[in-house]
Amino acid sequence: MTCTQHLHCHLQYNMANFSGGFRAQRKASYNAASTQKTGHNPSGNTRGEDGQETRVAIRDVTPHEANTVLVGIVITKQRVHTFPDKRNPGSMRCKFTFTLRDSPADYINATYWGSEDHLRQLHSSFKICDVVEVQNCQVSSKITSGDPQNDKWSPWTPSQYQVNISETYSNLSLYSGWDYTEFTALAHVPLRPPSDYHTLSDILSNGPSMDGSHINILAIVKHVCAVREMTSKNGKPLRKCDIHLMDEGCSHFQLVMWDDEMIELAQSWTPRENIIFAVDVKVSNDSYCKCMLATCDQKTIVITNPDSGEAHQLYQYAQTVESDLFKEPAGEDKRTSFTEDANDNISSISQVYTVEELKNEMSTRVGDDSCFTGILFAYLTTLNIDQGLGSVLYHRCTKCSFRVGLDSSLCLNKACSLSSPMAEGSFSSDVHYNMLVSLTDCTGTVDSVLLTGQAAYSLLTCSPAEMLTKNERTRTEIKTGLVLEKFKVYFKCLCSQKKSSVRILSMCMVDSREVTLA
Known part of the structure; x- marks a missing residue:
C-alpha cells in the first residue's frame, strides 16, 4: 500500500x-x-x-x-x-x-x-x-x-x-x-485504521521476512520491567525498559524502550489493565536470544487504550486470562518464545482430573510457559461474596477501560478525559466480577481459583450491577445455596515462570447422569 x-x-x-x-x-x-x-x-x-x-x-x-x-x-x-x-x-x-x-x-x-x-x-x-x-x-x-x-x-x-x-x-x-x-x-483515538496491525504470533512466525521493518502492534500489557541504568560504548548514560506483551495467540513478546519519554509513559501502564496500539515499532531478530522483539525508536507513537473494536475485544480477552500470568517479578528480564493459547471452547475439553492430579500437573509445568484445560468434579468450599464487595467486584471507566475504585468519582488514568476535575459529574463506570474461590474433592483442595465474567454470572445468577445493590443478608443467602454443593468445573490452567494458576471457564451443578463420573 x-x-x-x-x-x-x-x-x-x-x-x-x-x-x-x-x-x-x-x-x-x-x-x-x-x-x-x-x-x-x-x-x-x-x-x-x-x-x-x-x-x-x-x-x-x-x-x-x-x-x-x-x-x-x-x-x-x-x-x-x-x-x-x-x-x-x-x-x-x-x-x-x-x-x-x-x-x-x-x-x-x-x-x-x-x-x-x-x-x-x-x-x-x-x-x-x-x-x-x-x-x-x-x-x-x-x-x-x-x-x-x-x-x-x-x-x-x-x-x-x-x-x-x-x-x-x-x-x-x-x-x-x-x-x-x-x-x-x-x-x-487510533492513528491508523483499526485492522492495520500485526498479531504477535504473526511476527514470531514470519520473523526473517519482517526483520528491520516498522510495523504496528496491538497488544495487552503483560508486565512492565524495572528500568535499568546502562552506559553506551562512548560512555553516555542510557536507560532501558522492557515491556512484556501478549495477545490471544501469544503469551509473551518483548517490546524494548530506550527513550526516557516513552519509558515514563510506560510507567503509568498496569498489566492486564492497559491495551497499547504501538505505531511504527521496529521489529528485529535478536541473535543472542534467538527470538523476535520490537523496539520503540524515533518513528514510534504509542496510543494507550485505543478506542476501537479490536482493542475492546482484546481487553475483554485480557479479563478472562488468569491473573497470576501477569505477576512477574520486578526487573526480571525474561525473553522466551511464545506458546499458543489453548482454545477456551469447553466442548473440546474432555480430560477429567482430581484435585491431586491437577496439582501434580501444575507443579510439573512450572516454568514452562504453557497451559492446559480439564474438568474437575469438586465441591465449592470458599465463596466470599458476603465479606465485602471489594474482593468480588471492580469498576472500569467507560471511556478508557481503566480500573477504578468502587467509589471513584473520576477516572484514575491521567491520560483519560474523565480524569479531569472538570469531568466530575459526567464520569461513569462499568462493574465486573473478579473473585477467588476454592474447590475440594476427596484428594485435596485447590485455592485461589479465579472466577470472572460469564462463569461468575452463571453461578450467581445475577449481573455484577445487580450484585452491587444486594445487601449482606441477601449475599449470604446466595452463598449458602452454593457452598458445599458439588460442581462440574471446566478450567484452564496457565503456567508461568514461577507458578501455575487456575481459571474457571464454566461450572454447573453435577446432574444425576454424571454422579458415577464424580
Whole structure:
C-alpha cells in the first residue's frame, strides 16, 4: 500500500468513526470564540484583536505565515539532542522534537531549537499526553531525502509540513483553555485504521521476512520491567525498559524502550489493565536470544487504550486470562518464545482430573510457559461474596477501560478525559466480577481459583450491577445455596515462570447422569 493509499484509508476510518463530529464541534467552537473576539471568522481559526496572533488548525497551516499559534495534545516526544554548531565553531546547539495532534486525522512534527539550559528546562516542563500551546512558530515544508512523506528521523505524519520553534522568537507553554478536554479526548483515538496491525504470533512466525521493518502492534500489557541504568560504548548514560506483551495467540513478546519519554509513559501502564496500539515499532531478530522483539525508536507513537473494536475485544480477552500470568517479578528480564493459547471452547475439553492430579500437573509445568484445560468434579468450599464487595467486584471507566475504585468519582488514568476535575459529574463506570474461590474433592483442595465474567454470572445468577445493590443478608443467602454443593468445573490452567494458576471457564451443578463420573 502506498503512503497516499494508506493516508486515504486512515482518513476514511477516522472520519467514519470520530472525525466528522469532532471537527464540526471544533469548528463551531473556533467560530464561537472568534465571534466573541472579532465578530467574524469564516476560516474556523482564531485571531487576536490586534490581528497579530493567529491560532491555526494543523490541517490549515501554511509556510511563512507570521505569528502562527498551534494548540494540540503531545502524542510523542523525543530526548534533547546536542550537536556542534556549524555556524559558531566551538559552540553547541540543541533541539528536541515532539508530535502535536489537534484532530483525529491531523498531527504534525515540531522541533524546538535553542540553548542547552533553556531546552532541558523546557523539555522537562511537559510530557506525552499534555496539551500545549505553541506561539509564533515557523511552518516549513518537510526536508527528507526528496520524498515529502518520508519522515526518516521522526514519526510519519499526514501533514506535508513541519514546525520549527525558536528559543528567541517563540513560546511553548501548557494549555488550559476552555476547549482543553477536546484535545485530551484524542489520547485514545487510533492513528491508523483499526485492522492495520500485526498479531504477535504473526511476527514470531514470519520473523526473517519482517526483520528491520516498522510495523504496528496491538497488544495487552503483560508486565512492565524495572528500568535499568546502562552506559553506551562512548560512555553516555542510557536507560532501558522492557515491556512484556501478549495477545490471544501469544503469551509473551518483548517490546524494548530506550527513550526516557516513552519509558515514563510506560510507567503509568498496569498489566492486564492497559491495551497499547504501538505505531511504527521496529521489529528485529535478536541473535543472542534467538527470538523476535520490537523496539520503540524515533518513528514510534504509542496510543494507550485505543478506542476501537479490536482493542475492546482484546481487553475483554485480557479479563478472562488468569491473573497470576501477569505477576512477574520486578526487573526480571525474561525473553522466551511464545506458546499458543489453548482454545477456551469447553466442548473440546474432555480430560477429567482430581484435585491431586491437577496439582501434580501444575507443579510439573512450572516454568514452562504453557497451559492446559480439564474438568474437575469438586465441591465449592470458599465463596466470599458476603465479606465485602471489594474482593468480588471492580469498576472500569467507560471511556478508557481503566480500573477504578468502587467509589471513584473520576477516572484514575491521567491520560483519560474523565480524569479531569472538570469531568466530575459526567464520569461513569462499568462493574465486573473478579473473585477467588476454592474447590475440594476427596484428594485435596485447590485455592485461589479465579472466577470472572460469564462463569461468575452463571453461578450467581445475577449481573455484577445487580450484585452491587444486594445487601449482606441477601449475599449470604446466595452463598449458602452454593457452598458445599458439588460442581462440574471446566478450567484452564496457565503456567508461568514461577507458578501455575487456575481459571474457571464454566461450572454447573453435577446432574444425576454424571454422579458415577464424580
